[in-house]
Amino acid sequence: MADYTFFTVPMSRGQIARWALHEAGAEYEHVLVDWADRPVELAAANPMNKVPTLIHHAPEGDRVITECAGICAYLADIHVEADLFPREEEKADYYRWMFFAAGPLEQAVISRAMGWNVPEGKTGMAGFGTYELTIEVMDGLLSSRDWVCGPRFTMADVYVGSQIDWGLNFGSIPPLPSFAAYAERIRTRAGYQSAKAIDRELIKAAKGRTGG
Numbered sequence: 001m002a003d004y005t006f007f008t009v010p011m012s013r014g015q016i017a018r019w020a021l022h023e024a025g026a027e028y029e030h031v032l033v034d035w036a037d038r039p040v041e042l043a044a045a046n047p048m049n050k051v052p053t054l055i056h057h058a059p060e061g062d063r064v065i066t067e068c069a070g071i072c073a074y075l076a077d078i079h080v081e082a083d084l085f086p087r088e089e090e091k092a093d094y095y096r097w098m099f100f101a102a103g104p105l106e107q108a109v110i111s112r113a114m115g116w117n118v119p120e121g122k123t124g125m126a127g128f129g130t131y132e133l134t135i136e137v138m139d140g141l142l143s144s145r146d147w148v149c150g151p152r153f154t155m156a157d158v159y160v161g162s163q164i165d166w167g168l169n170f171g172s173i174p175p176l177p178s179f180a181a182y183a184e185r186i187r188t189r190a191g192y193q194s195a196k197a198i199d200r201e202l203i204k205a206a207k208g209r210t211g212g
Helices: 013-026 040-045 068-078 086-114 131-143 155-170 177-186 190-210
Strands: 006-008 028-032 053-058 061-066
Touching: 006 013, 006 040, 013 040, 013 155, 013 190, 053 068, 061 068, 061 086, 068 086, 068 155, 086 131, 086 155, 131 177, 155 177
Parallel strands: 006 028
Antiparallel strands: 006 053, 053 061
């Protein structure tokens, strides 16, 4: 048995978790989820019945990890040999920006895509304030450094990088020079390339079956 069982759908946030697995060098078996007939094992592991869901078959028993940022952080912590966990001086940036991307950035992008507008005078109640402010903050970060924690790639770049990469591909964030340059850097990663190649082939195969 592989160390991890990975429930996913190719065209989903599962792409983030797969990239994290590849960066960590983790051995995993993926289970492709059919939304119309979800495996009972998925619901048993994750009552939300959604992907990605990761089961770590640890020596002392199975551990379930959900939520992409949580999966990324867990894999960096467990696979110390991959050197993706932050060093002491990197920890503030690592946690700050990984969870900024998981909170304000994703909230801002989803709210905009859904056409949800923060009522006037209520921006303080929204975790992201405004879409424009959130984008401005991310631009400021990525204009000042190569990676989230500075000169070194860490697992925070898998999560933040996925948000930027996805946003550029689908037009949900503007193609600012800082974002475009960052995306080019992450796309050179061997882990990114190997993970994306698997999902691209799965998406292609699915479209072939449906005639899409």
